[in-house]
Amino acid sequence: MTAYIAGIYEHPTRFAPNHSVALLHAEVAAGAVRDAGLTMNDVDGYFCAGDAPGIGPLSMVEYLGLRPRHVDSTDIGGSSPIAHVAHAAQAIAAGKCNVALITCAGRPRAERSRAGALTLNTEYPESEFELPYSPMLPANYALCARRHMHEFGTTSEQLAWIKVAASHHAQHNPNAFLRKVVTIEDVLQSPLIADPLHKLDCCVITDGGGAIIVVRPEIARSLARPRVRLKGAGEALGYNLGSDIDLTRSAGVRSGAIAYEAAGVKPADIKYLSTYDSYTFTVLVAVEDLGFCEKGHGGAFVADGKLISGVGRLPVNTDGGGLCNNHPAHRGGMTKVIETVRQLRGEAHPAVQVRECNIAMAHGTGGMLDRRHGCATIILERE
Amino acid sequence: MEPGATWSPENAAYWEAAQRGQLLVKKCTACGRPHYYPRAICPFCASAQTEWMQSLGKGIVYSFTVVRQATQPYVLAYVTLDEGITFLTNLVRCDPGNVRIGQAVQVTFEAGDDGRQIPMFTLVD
Numbered sequence: 001m002t003a004y005i006a007g008i009y010e011h012p013t014r015f016a017p018n019h020s021v022a023l024l025h026a027e028v029a030a031g032a033v034r035d036a037g038l039t040m041n042d043v044d045g046y047f048c049a050g051d052a053p054g055i056g057p058l059s060m061v062e063y064l065g066l067r068p069r070h071v072d073s074t075d076i077g078g079s080s081p082i083a084h085v086a087h088a089a090q091a092i093a094a095g096k097c098n099v100a101l102i103t104c105a106g107r108p109r110a111e112r113s114r115a116g117a118l119t120l121n122t123e124y125p126e127s128e129f130e131l132p133y134s135p136m137l138p139a140n141y142a143l144c145a146r147r148h149m150h151e152f153g154t155t156s157e158q159l160a161w162i163k164v165a166a167s168h169h170a171q172h173n174p175n176a177f178l179r180k181v182v183t184i185e186d187v188l189q190s191p192l193i194a195d196p197l198h199k200l201d202c203c204v205i206t207d208g209g210g211a212i213i214v215v216r217p218e219i220a221r222s223l224a225r226p227r228v229r230l231k232g233a234g235e236a237l238g239y240n241l242g243s244d245i246d247l248t249r250s251a252g253v254r255s256g257a258i259a260y261e262a263a264g265v266k267p268a269d270i271k272y273l274s275t276y277d278s279y280t281f282t283v284l285v286a287v288e289d290l291g292f293c294e295k296g297h298g299g300a301f302v303a304d305g306k307l308i309s310g311v312g313r314l315p316v317n318t319d320g321g322g323l324c325n326n327h328p329a330h331r332g333g334m335t336k337v338i339e340t341v342r343q344l345r346g347e348a349h350p351a352v353q354v355r356e357c358n359i360a361m362a363h364g365t366g367g368m369l370d371r372r373h374g375c376a377t378i379i380l381e382r383e
Numbered sequence: 384m385e386p387g388a389t390w391s392p393e394n395a396a397y398w399e400a401a402q403r404g405q406l407l408v409k410k411c412t413a414c415g416r417p418h419y420y421p422r423a424i425c426p427f428c429a430s431a432q433t434e435w436m437q438s439l440g441k442g443i444v445y446s447f448t449v450v451r452q453a454t455q456p457y458v459l460a461y462v463t464l465d466e467g468i469t470f471l472t473n474l475v476r477c478d479p480g481n482v483r484i485g486q487a488v489q490v491t492f493e494a495g496d497d498g499r500q501i502p503m504f505t506l507v508d
Binding site for chain 1: 467503
């Protein structure tokens, strides 16, 4: 299974009151095919998740005028676009398509929609056992953070460092929703949403989106863009069945292990990490579960600015992440892939570009960390 | 409770017991493991030999958070029952500032928005 990411595009908007959601998908699609040096007529595979309006891919294929030979609308939450990169590579390897388009877009800011609205459906089997307790989304992550603090001594200051690092990166991103550098005190003094998580421990709510083009090797070699190859991928779903519960671990333990195995690399080989940052704690649990440090040592790993490019061993989310830059459609997976590709191409902002960045990872944690969630991990290599 | 929430026929016994002030737990007689939320078919071994058993309603706090982004702050928690299952619930009739992981709790029942009795927990002195 070999495929290349040939095109990427992140919509510059963060507030789109005059766009339809479909138009946002169309604009990011156009941006990504342009970036690849292709046209929409070249696209013969289409991948989208629940943020795309319509039943699966049906409405968007028609809206965009695509004639795909292959479609996939797998939805495992906000990490879906990361899973789609791997699904596109599989489809290409199986001969089902040559040029795969992946889109993710939405306008929760314009629509004033709250994160987690999808989970409020009363028809899910778990609903009657959860909705009576008003489990709003940040609280789900707060429950995990609290348990992690209890077991490992993790502190709110350590979580705050994740936001501080994101803000240091975001100051260099002209499109970032929040560009102001913040301090530990700023985070700790921001209002508590669901303790121990403060307002500044939570990601932004933004409109916009992004798109990715995945192509087969022969096509990648014919294009002028730097070649970024999918080296390995893993997916895993997390849930708990009421017994042996452990809120300090995510399904990233398994998605990461599968991806490392497939790529034939170790955590020490990864030069840059884009990882889902719906909340600061989402990053902390990921760096542990992906093996960048031991379980329970995430607090020390992220503290003292060590996630800032040029400071620590592993720069994380150099675009400012979902915490500062962009979290379009309440889904952070797309932007994680895009910044990883920028880093591998050497196209990140010079102030945050990682030197000799030849192998990098994008990792997503969608859904609800304490209960059902979907993790997807991809390892990419610059050729 | 969200408007329009339904009472699933699969778990009618659970809610009927709750109306009487009893907390039921689903356990599989084939593999011996309890699970939550309750299902007719065991999610561990796929056996349909699951049974309701009455819980004593005693447990400890596994984790908790005080949700502040609400008209009235409330406590969301995971409670581990003595019967061995851990699940999401609310802690009520207690000072949120006094809640700690590991504290003993006891089931209590509160009326939800649709009038049904919902199992919740309160701190044991």
